[in-house]
Amino acid sequence: MRAKRPNVALRLEGSFPDLAIDQLAEGLLDICILYLPRPHPGIVYETLAVDQVVLVQHAAQARPWTENYILMDWGLEFRIEHDRAFAGMVKPAISAGLVFIGLQHVLSQQAAAYLPLSAVSGHIERGEMRRIDNAPVFQRPIYLAYPSNPVSSDVLDVALTGLRSLARDWTSEQGFSEGDRSLGMAGLR
Structure with a gap:
């Protein structure tokens, strides 16, 4: 531009x-x-595009990801898909509506969250975060x-x-x- x-x-x-x-x-x-x-x-x-939303965890978090999980507000459709995928999971005490806030929380609090692959791929490559094996991947239009x-x-x-x-x-x-x-x-x- x-x-x-x-x-x-x-x-x-x-x-x-x-x-x-x-x-x-x-x-x-x-x-x-x-x-x-x-x-x-x-x-x-x-x-404009479609982004993959993946479950990531801070690399230093040794406990199960569910113990320090922030629920991102990706809208009603995501909540339904998330609840279906993780039926019986206790609702997290922390939620966020902005990717930046969720990303900062994962990094500063050694937490886990569903975040766009486009936002976390560099952190994964540097070993700061890791994807959770076998977790569902959600598609979110941009x-x-x-x-x-x-x-x-x-x-x-x-x-x-x-x-x-x-x-x-x-x-x-x-x-x-x-x-x-x-x-x-x-x-x-």
Whole structure:
């Protein structure tokens, strides 16, 4: 984006999906990348990529992962899948809604959590974390959200083209097929 439009200021920010969508609707943001979209009039959603959400544990945690587990809030569908996969598991005392918070908790508290492989692969490679053997892997779509009537459509088009290109490159590196990216978003426009 900076190479194509050097006169455009960029601001990168992490936030909760509902807050980000509200800011997008109010014109405070131009684009959001999020896991959990909320339908909103005037906002277009498209699937950008699909991420694997894997169960990881801090490498120094010697106890079973269930003893220091943080439950990530990946939405209702994840909670149902998680409860089905771990029927009878005592609900964790700690939960988080942002990947950054969950990741920091795992690292600082020698804990375990379901986190995106894209966020933890470097930690796994460096031996700071390990994946839990035989744990289910969940697929989570990553969505791109933007206004249906942007203030500056030419700038938005440049940004969207760049993000889609990055997502295609990332998707091919992760071993996903093009079909894995194209999940339907019916009813979210």
